[in-house]
Amino acid sequence: MSEALPLDHGHLQKLVTADLVRPDHLLGAHPVTENGVQGVRFGVWAPNAHHVSVVGDFNGFNGFDNPMQRLDFGFWGAFVPSARNGQRYKFRITGPDGRTEDKMDPYGSFFEVRPATASIVWEQPFDWTDGGWMAERSAGLDRPVSVYEVHLPSWARREDGWFLNYRDLAHRLGEYVTFMGYTHVELLGVMEHPFDGSWGYQVTGYYAPTSRMGSPEDFKYLVNHLHALGVGVILDWVPGHFPTDPAGLGRFDGTPLFEYADPRKGYHQDWNTYIFDYGRNEVVMFLIGSALKWLQDFHVDGLRVDAVASMLYLDFSRTEWIPNVHGGRENLEAIAFLKRLNEVVHHMAPGCMIVAEESTSFPGVTTPSPHGLGFDYKWAMGWMNDTLRYFEEDPLWRRYHHHALTFFNAYRTSENYVLAISHDEVVHLKKSMVMKMPGDWYAQRAGYRAFLALMWATPGKKLLFMGQEFAQPTEWNHDQALPLHLADQPDHRGVLNLVRDLNGLYRGRPDWHVADTRDEGLQWISADDVENSVYAFLRRDPVGGAWSLVVANLTPVYRDIYPVGVPVGGEYRVLLSTDDGGYGGFGTQQPDLTAKGEGWNGQPHHLRLNLPPNSVLVLAPAPTGDAAQAADQDPASADAGATAPGRAG
Known part of the structure; x- marks a missing residue:
């Protein structure tokens, strides 16, 4: 009892x-x-x-x-x-x-x-076996974090169309995610909600996993199994608003209780939802208790806090609003709540990560309290918008938008960022990621491969929504299972191979993750070749000294023997080319990869590279001796033709 x-x-x-x-x-x-x-x-x-x-x-x-x-x-x-x-x-x-x-x-x-x-009424025992994981879990900024965002109800379904049980999903999803090399999954739609079409973002049960897929113990099994595979679990969590369903929290005791009484502050017109009253201690503790429930009792490793901007601003998406006591637009009670939330959960659930989906330039989102809100990470919404707009442009006009891809470097260390391509980018007629790319089907896939490689090579933690890892051609449909069978078709399999190898590079090379949040993590070699739409930069590990060169050619034009400056001479090797045949490209060969002694781009040496159309090339100095033997066994270069598990029945 x-x-x-x-x-x-x-x-x-x-x-x-x-x-x-x-x-x-x-x-x-x-x-x-x-x-x-x-x-x-x-x-x-x-x-x-x-x-x-x-x-x-x-x-x-x-x-x-x-x-x-x-x-x-x-x-x-x-x-x-x-x-x-x-x-x-x-x-x-x-x-x-x-x-x-x-x-x-x-x-x-x-x-x-x-x-x-x-x-x-529900209270059942569960035998956890993840004690080692829980003792060592960490939101450390120098660790690789590559997240697979998943809507469990539509990732896979039974043959009769009903939802799979959490335990079945544990094995199918766990096998697939480990094959792909992700470090974490992020689950949306887990907390109990009445309407499938809300995707789980209109929550009625803040302390309960949805019963659509099983019991709380079934969900614990999922988390425990993923931990056994070395995969962390993050949940989407929605403390900004809740639905108006009569059986739920709204007007709970016959009066506005969990919500602000004045609709100018307590009702969200866009979503037809109520807004929590962050000025009530009981409401604050209800929400913080929910966060702790998931992090402590369900062993979840992090929470992604939804729609933080809607909480921070009293005038968010409204024309009538009530200023704060200073006459400003900031919701001071919500700000105090978020600071308190992050203080408490980091004290009570050590090692967890709390991530903000915050779409404005509100200062100090990842700065510790009391000077900031105290989140561990923030989604890089500015990077996402700028990068997508650039790649959606016809390559003929990209020269006029060249610095959309360099602007992130001006502020990327102002917060601890997650580069996120989430479910929001592949719904509501926005098209799937590959279909956003201009050109014919081959050009779309080439452009999308270049986009993915630049995303992984850019400093910041990574998040990709399900289906985009194999270039799903249609938008996400929450009422249907993910078309995982497409990943067996060559055109889609090539993109899946690329994402898998990108995860291998990102996890295996410290220069690709150690300095994600520091200036030293990236050094531009060439950021201003506007006419050719070519970019070149180094990723660096300032601690261990490892570095690699990233070169992107973002037009459908071959650049033969293109000069790129490098800091040292000697032999180089190709770590990854998005034009590789295993990814669906032509397999363009490189000339002699020996750095010449003549300087270029402000560097003492240079390479002459063949740059395929719409491609990204990653190189590093060739190791010698024992290092060369170790490089031959690098898991980042694992067999791209291995069979992908996790096919839905």
Whole structure:
């Protein structure tokens, strides 16, 4: 039975004063034994309610059998001897206006499968085997982080169209992700939500994995199995808004409770959702408790906080808004909440990473509190927009947009960035990534391969949404399984081979990840060849001294014997060429890769390279002796023809 904390004055006082008491240890439904009697203790926060009762399978959903007792600070509690684990329940709440509604448990740990909305009393043991992983997990900035963003309900499905169980997904996804060389998966659509079309971004169960794919223990199995394979797990988490569904958090006790009362502050017009009231301690602790639940109890390694900009600005996507006490547009309560969130979770869940999806230039997103918000990473939305706009241009006009690809270097160390190509870029008629590229099908694939190589070669952690690793030609459809079978076709298999090898280079070469957030990580060799649309730069490891040369030719024109300056003479070797035949290219051969003694691009030596159309070439000084033997066994050059696992049935 649970060791849930009693709903007494001392624990309630700690909760409302924002102490580090997990609120779900006090509230919700907990199987316990009281005075030798087994039952379930229920607790709920409804300060403005006139009456609350708990209804469920144990009383035939009769609102008169189990009234709840009003406690301090607006909390209600009841011990129900007849209640048992696995039974459904709701809170029947009568508000100050006399209206009565049945509400889901805000702290529910398991729910009925939609469209049903009852919470389920649920407490089951789980034997974790990832103790070593949990002790060593780290958000360290010098580590490689390559994330595969996944919508589990549509990554793969059963033959009858229903969702796979978390346990089945654990093995299929785990095998595929390890084959591809990703370090992490990021899961969207995991927390309980009523509407499939929201992709899980309109959450009703902030403490529960969706029951569409199994029980909480099934989800724990998924996390535990991925950890056993050396893969970290990040979840999308939505503390910015919640749906208006009548069974959910909205007007929970008959009044605005979790949301701001004034719709100019508490209602999001674009999404038809309510906005959390960050000025209430109980709401702040509800959200922080949710974060801790996933990081502590579910062993999740990080949270990607959705739509942070919508939280930071009172005028976000609205014409009528209420200024803060200083007359400004910043939501000071939300800012204080985000700082508190990051302070608490980093203290209570060491080694986790908290990532902000923040689309503006708000300062100090990854600066530690109190001077900044305290996130570990921020999505590089500016890099994404600039780079996509450049690659979508007809190559004939790219000379006029040349510095869209160099501008990121002007600010890339201002925050700790994740270079993210997420689900948002391949929906709503935006086209899939490969179809954004201009030209015929071959040119589109060549351009997309060049885009991917530049993304991996640019300083910053990586994130790519599912399907884009094999050049899915259609937009993502959340109602259908991912067309993984396409990865067996040569045109798509070539892109998959490239992403796999890019992950190998990124993880295997310290110069590609150690200095992601530092100036020393990148040195431009040639950033201003506007007429040829050619770029050249070095990736550097300032600690170990390793470095490699990246050269991009982003027009459909061959550049024969193109000179590129290098810092040292001697022999060079090709680490990767996006024009390789195994990736779907022509397999352009290089001339003698010996650096000449004449200077070029401000460097003392230079190479003469054959640059294929729409391609990226990666080179490094050729190792000698033992280093050469080790290079021959480099996992980054693993067999590109290996069979990809994880095909959906």
